[in-house]
Amino acid sequence: MIGRTVLFSLLLYNSFKCQSHPDVRVDSLMETTLTKIVNHFYDSAYSEINIFKSEYSEIPIGNLYEAALLIAKSIDYGIPFEEEKIDSLLRISNKQCDKLLEKKSTKLWTVYYKALSTGYYSYYNLLNKNYLAAFSWASESNSYYKDCLEIDSTFYEAQGAIGSYQYWMGDKTSVFNWLPLIPDKREQGILNLETAFKKVQYSRAFTGDQLFWVYVNEERFDDALELSELLIEEFPESRNIRFLYAHILSIKKDVSAIGEFTRILNSYPVYVIENNLKRIELKKKIAELHFRFGNYQEAFSVCNNILSIDNLSEYVNNRLENKLVDVKELKDRAFERINKTRKE
Numbered sequence: 001m002i003g004r005t006v007l008f009s010l011l012l013y014n015s016f017k018c019q020s021h022p023d024v025r026v027d028s029l030m031e032t033t034l035t036k037i038v039n040h041f042y043d044s045a046y047s048e049i050n051i052f053k054s055e056y057s058e059i060p061i062g063n064l065y066e067a068a069l070l071i072a073k074s075i076d077y078g079i080p081f082e083e084e085k086i087d088s089l090l091r092i093s094n095k096q097c098d099k100l101l102e103k104k105s106t107k108l109w110t111v112y113y114k115a116l117s118t119g120y121y122s123y124y125n126l127l128n129k130n131y132l133a134a135f136s137w138a139s140e141s142n143s144y145y146k147d148c149l150e151i152d153s154t155f156y157e158a159q160g161a162i163g164s165y166q167y168w169m170g171d172k173t174s175v176f177n178w179l180p181l182i183p184d185k186r187e188q189g190i191l192n193l194e195t196a197f198k199k200v201q202y203s204r205a206f207t208g209d210q211l212f213w214v215y216v217n218e219e220r221f222d223d224a225l226e227l228s229e230l231l232i233e234e235f236p237e238s239r240n241i242r243f244l245y246a247h248i249l250s251i252k253k254d255v256s257a258i259g260e261f262t263r264i265l266n267s268y269p270v271y272v273i274e275n276n277l278k279r280i281e282l283k284k285k286i287a288e289l290h291f292r293f294g295n296y297q298e299a300f301s302v303c304n305n306i307l308s309i310d311n312l313s314e315y316v317n318n319r320l321e322n323k324l325v326d327v328k329e330l331k332d333r334a335f336e337r338i339n340k341t342r343k344e
Helices: 024-038 042-055 061-077 083-102 108-127 131-151 156-172 186-199 204-217 221-234 239-251 256-266 277-292 296-307 314-320 323-343
Strands: none
Touching (some): 024 061, 042 061, 061 083, 108 156, 156 186, 156 204, 204 239, 221 239, 239 256, 239 277, 277 323, 296 323
């Protein structure tokens, strides 16, 4: 995986205004839209997206943000992608970018739109496991981000994206790093991400999420925890951010991870939980943590609850893969531990 992207805004959101969009209203609309997405106010975010489409139809932000919203909502809710609509939005936005570039415009924001558009293509293909297409689009996006830095060397929106590309490409090709044509730029990637995180405005979501997973991958768990605690203070209602926090707590074997995953589960609307995917995925994590901490009866009960869920859709079954088999095995192990404890 080249990297993960979660579309939300992070701490210090208004602390660095050095890269605001030159149009004050566009700047405000971009911030508001991203803030609504991170807080899962998907329906409300359409009010800003529709303004982009009606009043700023010459730029691709409206279509890009709608595609981002649909992708984020599908991941958050555990529902199928609206593939035709997302594909259409990305195609339209990419054509809008090309038209702007055909005008021989070298303006920073025109190039940034193209970098963003191709980056979304890469991420969407990655989620659909079209890895070759994802790599191709990521490489193209990285090239446009480099062009942004050539225009403005302090454009930190580009620096964060390039840092992510440098790190994850280096990580996934590390076995070939001894070859002169494949240099290892992971350390430079981390530095770029850390620098960008302090100064980016619109892509703090991308930069912060990438930096967290880089820290985890590098086993810098204390740094990952500190970063997630910083984010949770700013966005206590965001399931995406709270997941980062819960994940690092579980790595550090902190029992409070159970409460965090439970809080995420309880934050979903009832109609989302009724589709079962998120309910099963989160309860599985909760059961595993109970077992790890010796709460065998609780683990057994949660596993029983999961296995009692029926009428799963084909989509949910496909997404779960072997998770239900794992739950059955965990239930059996918990039952054995319960019996052993009773005999003692």
